[in-house]
Amino acid sequence: MTAQTPTPAPAAHARAALTHAPLVHAPRAEPGQWWRHAVIYQIYPRSFADASGDGIGDLPGITARLDHLVELGVDAIWLSPFYRSPQADAGYDVADYRDVDPLFGTLADFDELLAGAHALGLRVVVDLVPNHTSDEHVWFQAALAAAPGSPERARYLFREGKGADGAEPPNNWESLFGGPAWTRLPDGQWYLHLFDTRQPDLDWENPQVRDEFEDVLRFWLDKGVDGFRVDVAHGLVKEPGLPDWDGQAAMIEGSTAAPGDRKVGDHGPMFDQDGVHEIYRAWHRVLAEYDGDRALVAEAWVEPLEHLADYVRPDEMHQAFNFAFLATRWDAVALRPVLTASLVANDAVGAPTTWVLSNHDVVRHTSRLGLADAGSRPTGIGAQDEQPDEALGLRRAGAASLLMLGLPGSAYLYQGEELGLPEHTALDDDLRQDPSWWRSGYTERGRDGCRVPLPWEAGSAGFGFSPTGATWLPQPANWAAYALDAQRGMAGSTFESYRTTLRLRRELGLGSGSLAWADVTLGFDPRWVLAFVNAGVLVLTNLGAHPVPLPAGVTVLHASAPLVAADGVTLVPTDTTVWAELV
Template sequence: MTSLDTRPALVHAPSATDGEWWRHAVIYQVYPRSFADGSGDGIGDLPGITSRLPHLAELGVDAVWLSPFYRSPQADAGYDVADYRAVDPLFGTLDDFDALLLRAHDLGLRVIVDLVPNHTSDEHVWFEAAMAAGPGSAERERYLFREGRGPAGELPPNNWQSIFGGPAWTRVADGQWYLHLFDSRQPDLNWEHPEVRSEFEDVLRFWLDRGVDGFRIDVAHGMVKEPGLPDWDGHVSMIEGSDDAASPEDAVSGAGNQGPMFDQDGVHEIYRAWNRVLAQYAGDRALVAEAWVEPLSRLARYVRPDEMQQAFNFAFLATLWDAPALRSVIEASYVTADSVGAPTTWVLSNHDVVRHASRLGLAEAGSRPNGIGHGDEQPDEELGLRRARAATLLMLGLPGSAYLYQGEELGLPDHTALPDQLRQDPAFFRTGGAERGRDGCRVPLPWAADEAGFGFSPTGVTWLPQPASWAAYALDAQRGVAGSTYETYRGALALRRAEHLGTGGLTWDNAFGDEVIAFENRDVLVVANLGADPVELPVGLTVLASSGDLPDATTLPGDTTIWARRA
C-alpha cells in the first residue's frame, strides 16, 4: 500500500474580486411556465415571475436566466420559436417583459434570456414562406431542404436521427425533405445563409436595446453541419449518461453530442460576430453556450476571448457520485478553461435532465436516465436529498460561476410517477414512450404548503400535477427553519459572496481518503465526504456551513459537505 500524498496541490489561482460579473455569478434558471402563474390559467407567466423576484433576491443569486417566452405554438414548450421579437400571449406582453426587467434590475438581479438559433417553429413566417414557395426558391434556402434518395426520392437524404427519436427528416407534399434535429415542428435553419446570420444579429440587438444582460444560446454546437450532410451511424442524444470513471480534458464521459451535425468549426465564426455585437453595449453583456461538447478541450474553444463568455459544464453534471471521478472533472475543467482565460461554470440540474435530488437517489447514484416514470426504478428520496445538498455545497464552494435550476433551493425531486397520459414532452411521443421525457423536472413549483396548487396559481390550477408530498418542500414550510434546504442554500450563497469564493482559487487538500473531495478556496476549507462511512476532521476547525447534521466536531458523516475555517 502506498502512503497518501498530503502535499497541497494548486489547481486554479484566485482572481480579482472586481472582474466581470459573469466570471463568478450564481445564475438562477427560471422555466417560465412552471415558476409562478399570475393569470390563474395554470401556466406560469411573466407577471408571475415578476411577483416572485424578491424571493430570488432574498435567496442571494446574482442573475436570472429565463427559458423561452417568445411567441410559439408550444410544440416543444417554447423552444419552437415563431417570432423572436414577441412575447407569447401565454406568458404576457412585451410591456410585461419590460416590467420584469426593470424590477429585476431594481433588485440587483441581472437578466439573461434564452435564444434558440438552431431551428425555428414551423409557424415562423420564414418557414411558412418556404413551404409556399416550393423547391429551388430563395425562401427554402434559409432552411435545409433536400431531395430524397431512392428512385423516387422516397428515402430521407441521409440516415440522421432526431434527438427526440425517429428520423431527423420530414417529407413535404412536393417531395422535398427538410432537416429537424429535434421535433418535426422545429426545422433547422441554414446557417450558411447570410440572411440567417443577419437576422439573428438583429434579434440580439432588439433584446440588448431593451436592456437584457446576456443570452443563453440553445444548442450552441448544432447550427453548422458538416458539408454534404454525410450519413452517420452513431446515436444522437441530448442527455447521455456517463460511462467513464473520470473525465480528463481530452477524454469523453458520454455527456457530449457526436456526429457531423454538431461541433463544426464554422460555429465559431458566428460567435465571434456575436461577440462584436455585444461589445457595442456597456455592462459586460454575456453569451452562454449550451454546448453538449466533449472533450473539455473542445468545449474551451467556445469561450475563447473573442467568442462566448461562458459554456455550461455538462461533464460535471454527468459525472457519477464518485469522488475520484468528480475530482478529475473539476481539475480538468480548470485546466481547460484557464487555458483560454474563461471562467469555469458548474451546474447540477436544468430543465432537460432529471433533478439531481432524484438522480443521486438511484442505485447508480448520479446517472441520468431520460426521465423517470411509474414502473421505473424509484429513487430513494431521503438519500437523494442528502446527497443533493452535499453536491450543491461542494459546487457552490468551487471558484467560477454556478447555475441553479428553479426549485432546487427547496430540495425538489422529480415527479417520478407522473402518469404517461399527462406527459407533454415530444421526446416521449417520438420514442413511443421509450424515453419518459423531461416533464418530471418541469412540474410547477410549490410556494405555499396549505394552498391549492401549493400557491403556484391564484386558482390552484397547474398545467402538470404536483405530487402531494411536495407540501413539505413548499417555500413557506422552509423559510426561517434552521437546517431546511432553503435556508442551507441561502446561507451558503451569502457566505459565498462574503468570502469571494466565486473569484477564489482551488488547492487540493490531499489529507483525506479516496472517497473525499477536499480543497482550499481562499481561506475556506471545503470537505465533501461522498462515502458511506464517517471521516475524521482536523482538530480546531470552525464550521461555517454544513449540508447536513454533524454529530460532533471531529467527524464528517457520509454524503455530507462542510465549509470550514482552520484555527
C-alpha cells in the same frame, strides 16, 4: 478517543496542508465581468409562478416573486423561452423572436420584469434558440409556399431525397427526440429537424440567417438584457454534404474523453463543427457594442473539456455549462479528475468554469442521486421505473450543491432546487407533454417530471402556484413539505441552507477564488473524500461509507447535514459537505 473514532489531522499539520496544497486554479477577480463568479437562477416560466390564474406560469408571476430571488441571494436570472410559439416543444419552437407569447404576457410585461429585476440588483439573461425555428415562423411558412430551390427554402436545410422518386430521406440521421430527422413535403423535398418535426433546422451558411439573429440580439440588448443563453450552441453548423452517420445523436453521458482527445465525444456531423466559432465571434462583437458586460452562455454538450473550452475563448462566448460535471456519478474518484480538468481547460483560455447540477432537460439531481446508480442520468422517471430513495437523494443533493457552490467560477441553480424538490416520478403518462415521449415510441418518459409547477404555499390549492389553484401539470401531494412557506425560517431546511450557502459564498469570495487539492495532504483517502481549499476555506465532501474527522483547529462555517461530535473530534458523516476555515 475510542478505537473506532478516526484521528484528525493536527492543527499545525492541517494549517500547513491548507497553505501549501498544490494549486490547480489561481484566484481571479476582474473588474466588472460579473459572469465570472455569478450564481444564476434558471426560471422555467410556465412552471415558476402564475399570475393570470390559467395554470401556466407567466411573466407577471415572475415579477411578483422577484423578492424570493433576492432573499435567496442569487445574482441573476435566466429565463427559458417566453417568445411567441405554438408550444410544440414548450417554447423551444419559436415563431417570433421579438415578441412574447400571450401565454406568458406581453412585451410590456417583459419590460416591467426587466426593470423590476434591475431595480433589485438582479441581472437578466434570456434564452436564444438559433438552431431551429417553429414551423409557424414566417420564414418557414414562406418556404412551404415557395418552390424547391427558392431563396425562401435556402434559409433552411431542404434537400432532395434518395432512392426511387426521392422517397428515402437525404441521409440516415435520427432526431434527438426519436424517429427520423427528416420530414417530406408533398412536393417531394425533405427538410431537416434534429428535434421535433415542428422545429425545422436553419441553414447557418445563409447570410440572411446570420444577419437576422444579429438583429434579434440587438433587439433584446436595446431593451437592456444582460446576456443570452444559447440553445444547442454546438449544433448550428452541419458538416458539408450532410453525410450519413452510423451513430445515434444524444446528450453525452459523462466525461470519458482523455485530455486532448478531440475525437472522443464527436457526436456526429450535425454537432460541434468548427464553423460555429465564426458565428460566436460575430456575436461577441455585437455584445461588445453595449456597456454592462453582457454575456453569452453556451449550451454545448461537447467532449472533451478542452474542446468545450473553445466556445469560451476570449473573443467568443463568456460561459459554457459544464455538463461533464452534471453527468458524473456520485463518486470521489470520478469527480476529482472532472473538477481538475474543467478548471485547467478553462484556465487555458482565460474563462470561468460554469457549474450546474440540474436544469429543465434532466432529471432533478435530488432524484438522480437517490437512485441505486447514484448520479446516473435516466431519460425521465415514471411510476414503473426504479423509484429514487427520496431522503437519500435529498441528503446527497445537499452535499453536491454545497460542493458545487464551494468551487471557483460561476454556478447555475434550477428553479425549485433551493427547495430540494425531487422529480415528479409518478406523473400519469397520459399527461405528459414532452415530444420525446411519443417520438421515442413511448420508451423515454422525457422531461415533464422536472418541469412541474413550483410549490409556494403548503396549505393552498396548487400550493400557491396560481390564484385559482390551477397547474398545467399536477404536483405530487408530498410537495407540501417542500413548499417555500414550510421552509422559510426553519433551521436546517433546504431553503435556509441555500440562503446561508449563497451568503457565505459571496462574503468569502469563493466565486473568484482558487482551488488546491488537500485531501491527501490532510490524510484523507481520495477514493472516498474530496477536500480542497478555496480562498482559505476548506471544502470537504465525504462520499464514503464512514465518517471522517475534520482537522483540528478549524471552525465550521456551514455543512449540508449535521456533523457528529465523538470524543472531542468533529466527524463529517457520509454524503455530507462541510465548509471550514482555520482559526
